[in-house]
Structure formats: structure tokens, C-alpha cells
Amino acid sequence: MQRKRLVFPVLAAMLGLGALSGCTGNETTPEQPGSAAGGNPSAQGSKFPSKLKISMFNQGTFNAAAPVPSREEDVQRQMLESAMNIDLNMVIPQAGQATTKLNTLIAGGDIPDLIFLKTRTDLAQYDDQGILADLTPYMDQFPELKKRFSEDSWDAMKYKGKIIAVPGYDNVNGVRSLFIRNDWLKKLNLQVPTTPDELFEVMKAFTERDPDGNGKKDTYGFIGGMNKEGVLQTYGFDVLMWMFGVNPPNAIDVKDNKPVLLFTDPRMKEALTYINRMMEAKVVDPDWVTMNTPDLLDQKLFKGKVGVMVRDARRLEPDAQQKMQEVGGEVPEWIIIPPMKGPYGDQILETKTYQSNSWAISVKAGKDKIIRILSMLEYLFTDEKVYPHYAYGVEGIHWKLVDGKVKNIIPELTKEVKDKYAWVDHYKFPRRGDDAEYFSFKNPKTAEAFTNNQQYVMPTLPGAGLTDDPNDSKAAERVRYINETLIKFMSGKEPLSNWDTYIKTLETKFDLQKYTDHITAQLKQQGYIK
Template sequence: MQRKKISLTILTAMVGLGAVLSGCGEKTEVTPTASSSSQGKPNQFANKMKISMFNQGTFNAAAPIPPREEDVQRQMLEKAVNIELDMMIPQAGQATTKLNTLIAGGDIPDMLFLKSRADLAQYYDQGVLADLTPYLDQFPELKKRFGTDSWDAVSYQGKTIAVPGYDNVNGVRSLFLRNDWLKKLNLKVPTTSDELFEVMKAFTEKDPDGNGKNDTYGFIGGMNKEGTLQTYGFDYLMWMFGVNPPSAIEVKDNKPVFLFTDPKMKEALAYINKMMTAKVVDPDWVTMNTPDLLDQKLYKGKVGFMIRDVRRLEPDAQQKMKEIGGEVPEWIVIPPMKGPYGDQILERKSFQGNSWAISKKADKDKIIRILSMLEYLFTDKEAYPNFAYGLKGIHWDLVDGKVKNKTSELSKDMREKYQWVEHYKMARRGDDAEYFSFQNPKTTEAFNDNQKYVAPTLPGNILTADPSDTLAADRQRFINESLVKFMTGKDPLSNWDNFLKTLDTKFDMQKYKDTATKQFKEAGLIK
């Protein structure tokens, strides 16, 4: 029998809803926008239903939950699908303990925000969570809201057991280049890996700042305290060869491909070693183990090419450049280089680890009501700014007929006063430049341009750790250390085959391959 599709009743009377928030002697009227999709639809949820929500997806766990009469977003969710929403916000660092206590006591919340795929799989295996597969076809807009990779991430053992929680943000990592140095040396913006090397070499050797000293470098990167190169700059250089993140796993020709053993990884390491040999890399890279330290290098202005957050184009960062380096360099954000195999990647889409799951105790009607609420939260266009940005008239407003996020213009006191709106911001899209309330138009432009170079996430992200793989931590440590040794020249690349052999003989690489193959088969990615 074909299931009857259920349409969503949304905010039929929301035009008249107004919440009066008072404090410090002022009164601010906040009126959410009515949903156009609600017009003329019958009320399919005539009976009010209580829904309990465990919301560790909040963007500010320290913010108090306001009274219902002041909580505009909660009123919108409740009115959209005729529910009474009881939202619980666990304290930071205590979410897992709190949730496990509730589960052990049989008081499982109706809907649960989970932060990792491992937690999702674990709670499903324990019989805590419902299988949502039979219901999702009734919510086509919700299904369209997230990409295939996000839905794959919340699938387990052939079943869809959750709804993606919120978009991770991609496109903030950016390629920063000193355009003033390019002009002085009569160079063009590089577009290939070879051109980039020549630019970095010139930045190092040709005194681009004109002070007569040998104190500039073409590039600086770093690695975190665990010895991983990812997100600190050197990993971008590997993107040009299509082998990043180094620990990632692809599926090609019906088998897993480990990027750290791919022949193209050897080429990427040779490229970085060439940079090291030519001394275009600032030697301080070995101490760059936090993002703040790399920012200090950006502010000092003695390096010509770096990988930093696009928000370093914002006024506060520009002011730090002036204070620390004595000037505001002409930094520009450029597109990623095209590598020797045609790869032109800035980063990969972050894995959809977070999700909204539903208790197995929920009956069919409650599951449908919760999924209806999530469809409204994530897909209603007119309600979107109320969840993504905050309160109309305070955090955002209509300017020349367009929504304008004014959050960056608010005083510290105003931000703190209304910080509870962050409990609902998981609705915001990861590629929404307006969400960030950028002040510099160049930041917005760069962020939007960066989206073109965000590649799909790799299937290896769906793998869960094998508890019987006792060599996993030592294997990863050996891989990290070996890659650094190869790129610095401490271990010549002529020893590459020995590296692969050691993985097999000492670190049981075959067990890792077998585990990956088994889980890929279970997910339908390998036949």
C-alpha cells in the first residue's frame, strides 16, 4: 500500500504572534515572519503533543533557556506542528553523562541531538533509537535539505536512524597571498603548483618588503600537538595532489584506497621537501602547533603565502596586523592551485557527525510529529532567519527588501542578553555568508568564492573504530611521524617502499584494510 504523504501545517496564525521582551527599561517587539507554505493547509495536528528534546546541538550551552512567553523560536516550533516543547540543554562537558543517566532510568527524551556517528551507532545497537527509514519518504523537503553524504552519515546497517543535525561550515579556510609583494616583484597570481613554488621562492629571495634584509619567507605551516598535519597549511599542499586529508580513505575500483599509501602522496611529500630544501618555508613551522601562533605570523607580515581563516580579512584582524606588524598588508584570497592531476581543491566537506535521533519509545504519531518539526526548522524559508540569525529587529531586519544580519553590530551587553537564540541556530546553512554577519565585503566575496572548491567528503568517514585493532594508535602515530620525516628530508623518499612494508609487517595494515572493506560492504559502498 502506498503511504499517504503528509503535508506540514506551518504557522497559520504566526503573523499575529508578537513576543514582548523587556529588560533594562526597554521593550522590544519581536514578530516572526509568517510562513507562506502554511497558507490554506488544513490542520493535520489537531491534538497537541508533548515533545521532550535533549539539545546538545545548541551553539551556546551556557545560555539560559528563557520563559516560553519570551522564547520566540520555541513558540514558532510549537505553533508550526502543535506541540509543547520541553527542551533540555546539558551543561558543556556533561552531555554524555546526563544522557546515559536518563537512558539508564528509562527517561529517554523523545528527540536527541548526538554529536558523533559512533554515539549514534552505539545507542542504536543498545535499542535506544528508532529506525526512521519507513517515515522519511513522507518528508521530501527534509530529504532534499541535506546532501547524500550527510544522509549516508546517519545511515547504519542499511537503515536511516537519524536526521542530519546541522551543516558543518566549509569555505572559511582560505589561501592568503601578499598581493603587494606580487606587484613589487612583477609577478602574477599563481594558478598551478609549479607557479606557486616560483612565487614562494621569489618571496623568500628577492626582498619583497624592500627593507634590505633576508627576513621574508614564501610559506609557513605547522602541525598540531599530536603531530598531525591536517588544517595547519601543509595539508593544503597535499590537496594539489589529491591526497588529503592524509588519514582519509577513498573507495576506488571496489576496494578501499588509503591516501597515506597512495603513490600521489609520495609526490606531494616530494613537493614539500623541495620547498624545504629551497628554504622557502619559515623555519618556525616546527613550533606552529596552535592556530593563534599561525595568526601571529599573518599579522607580522613576513610570510607571503599562508592558509588562514577568511575572517582574517575582517576589521578586527586588520587592526591586529597594524598593531603587530606596523602596517596592513594587501592580503588577497586566491583560488586553489590546479595540481598536476587536475585537482583544484580547497578542502573537503566536513563529515556529518552530528544528528537528530528519535527515541525507540516514540510511537508512529510522535515520530511523524518530530520529523514534521525538523522539516519546518530546516526548510521553511520565511522562518529561516528567525532560527539562523535570531530575533527580528534585534539580530536581523529587512533592508531594501533583503534580510540583513545585524549581529556584528550589537553591543556586548545586547549579545549576552539574547544569547539564548543560539539554542536554535543549527538551522543555519553552512554556506550562508549572511549568517556570519561579515563586515568587510571582501570577506563575503571570498567566502562565497571558496564554496566552489569544497570537494565531497570521503567515504572513509563512515568507518567506526575496530576495538580489536590494538595497533591502531601506534599505526597512526607511525604514519604521522613518517610523513613529517619524508617531507623534511630526515627520511629520504627512497625509503618509501620500506615505509609501506613496515606498515604491513609491524602494524598489521592488512587488518585495517579488512576492517574497512567489511564496513564498506555493510554500507553498500563495496560489493
């Protein structure tokens, strides 16, 4: 498979800046002294001689209800305005009203200079309307910003051969983890598995050899699930499929200059055969068919009757450990292990989440503002000295230096203090998605697992950024058929001897070739296929 090198960071999460006045025009005023944030790294002033007014439309904040302080109280804003010599005016729309608000501004000719967009569809739509600037000619002036995000994140910012945005914020990957009962391994004198076959034997032993010692056959080797739409992804079975280099339900890769539909790839049949073998051996908790929310899977983790699961690494944290004691009467020795290395050399936990969010710049902003805005984004995303001021909050309140290292102290704050400074959440979008300190893990093993998991996060697959064909009337039905059939194969309701029939049905009933032609054209446009 053609893989693009993954550069960690990884990320989901907080974004935004304070909601202030409405958008402004392309005004320039004589240079004025910036507001010095005492002790902050930007207080030395800006390299830009003239002040610009920059308007920002930020619909990505995770706390739009948080109060916005005055400029005198807003340390982050002072730092940013001083460093960039700008007057920053930001709009944060109310939840659920972002699109309406943005379209109203655009219709009125009051287009924001800097616009946060949540989806690639929005990005393409506004570019098609001629609203967004082509950033391609400017990017070589900002090498640190280019290095800050991985190649596949930048690929998501391209449209019709142009770079039309900067990645919005890091998505978070590597939190989902492969859990195993280490106390059961010790009890049964077993080693941590490293291959699919070893994993199967461990799961079989967990099912058949009474690892909890209660004299009852009431334990299982594995449990996964699927969401309420019947999709297997992110509920555990997908990690088993990744052992064979495939992923449900509609993942698309590129090999030998051609699209590879992983849901029809022969390796998918191998993955389904493996899971069906687990089902036949009864090592899978039969409740898997009802596991359609993360909370239900957590309950299985807390009860401690399953030996292998895919759960959030934060289940090693003290509050989750307490839940285990309350629900199961004990705190099992759960450990997080690397994903199995499959027959083709794949060792994958998950793919990097597609970079759907972005910062776009209005074509109306003009050259000077484009350069100033890109400078501002480079400053926010790459300046190590200011990083804790934006990622964590106010120095002395949200973080402090301990033995020369930044220590995030948010968990130690009282509710009163957290509420008083809730507005700092508007500034956290520069935080790195692989920053264990940002997440304030209390158990060192959680932070260790999160950090170790990063090496098993593979680049985003080429097909992640594809858009549906509006003329494909069979799209929804085809997806439903794929999901349902994969589940039937792995559960044994449909014999795997019918694999060729499944492929033939996709070709004849669901226009697989037409679908393939559509995605091939997009992959060519995006440069994955020459």
C-alpha cells in the same frame, strides 16, 4: 576516485533549544489554538489537528548557560509550537554531563522523543541498544528535508542499512583560505599562481627577491605547521598535498571498488616530493616546526614576512587588519586565491567535515510522533520564511529587512542587548553553513572569499565515518608511525628513496592488511564497496 556530488550547504556551529521541563510520555490532547507570534510566519496555525507533547534532549547548544525565557517571551518557541501544534519540552544538560544525564533518563524509562547526539559512535551505540527508531520508512514523506543535506551527510546517518537519524546541523567549511601577498606579486611583477609549478616559482621569488624592499633576506614564500600531536591536517601543508589529490594522515577513498589508503598512495609520494623541494629551496619559513597552534600562525600573518599561507578568511576582517598594523607596522595587501589545480585535475581546499552530529528519534515515540518530529525538523531546516527567525534571532533585534533583504545586525548590538537575548543561541541549529550573512562579515571581501571557497570543498571521503577495530592493538602506534614518517619525508630527514621501505614496514610491523580488511568490511556495509 569515486566522489559523491557535494550539495552546498556546508557547516560547524550553533545548535540547541531552550532548556525547559523534563521528558514526557506519548500523550495526545484535543487540538488547541497555538500561541500566535504576532507578525511571524507561523501564526496562521498548524496543519495538524491534534496536539502532541514532544520532549527534546539537546546537548548541542553553544550557550547552555544562557537564560531560558518564559513561553510568553520566547518567540521562537511560540512559532514552533503554533506551526506544529505541539507542546515542546526541552532539556539542555549542563556542560560535561550530557552523557550521564541522557543515560539516567534512559535507565529510568524516561527516554526523550528527540535526541541530539554528537558522534556517530554514540548514534551506533544507542541504536545497538534498541533505543532509536528506524526512520527509513518515513523519509520519502519529507523530500525537502532530504534535499536540505548533502548525500554524504545522509550517508553518515545510516547504520546497518537503515537511516536512524537526521543530520544535526551544518558543519562550516570554506573559511580556511589560501592567502597570498598581492602587494609582493605587484612589486615583483608576478601573476597569481594557478598550478603547483607556478606556486613554487612565486614562493621562491618571495624568498629570494626581497619583496618587502628592506634590503634583507628575511622573507619566506610559505609557512605551515602541525598540531601538538604531530598531525599536518588543517595547518597548511594539507592544502599543498591536496594539489595531488591526497590528504594526511589517514584519509581513505574508494576507487575501482577497493579502498585507497591515501597515506600509501603513489600520489602521496609526489606530494611529499613537492614539499621536500620547497624545503630544499628554503622557501618554507624554518619556524614551521614550532607552529602548533592557530595563534602562532596568525602571528606570522600579522608580521607580514611570509608570502603564502593557509588562514581563516576572517583575517580580512577589520580587527585582524588592526592586528597586522600593531604587530607588523603595516596592513599588507593579502588576497585570497583559489587552490592550485594539480597534475590530476584536483583543485581542492578541503573536504567537507564529516557529519558526526545528528538528531535521532526514540523508538518509544511511536509513528505519530516520528511524523510530527520529522515535520518539525523539515520546517526548521527548509522553510525560507522562518529561516531568519531561527538562524539569526528575534526580528527587529537581531535582524531586519533592508531593501527587501534580510540584514543580520547582531554585530551592532550592545553587550547589554546581546546578554538579554542570549537565549536565541539555543535555536540557531537550522542556520546554513554557507550562509555568509549569518557570520556577519564586515569586509565584503571576506564574504566573497567564503562564498567562492565553497566550490573547492569536496565531499567527505568514504573513510571519514569508519570506526576503529577494538582488537587492533597496533592502531595508535601505526598512526603515530605514519604521521612521523610523512613529516620526515617532506622535511628531508628521511630520503624519499625509502618510500618502499615505509610501505613494507606498515605491512610487516603494523598489520596493514588486517587494517585494510577491517575498513573494507565497513565500506561494504556502508555501500561504498559492492
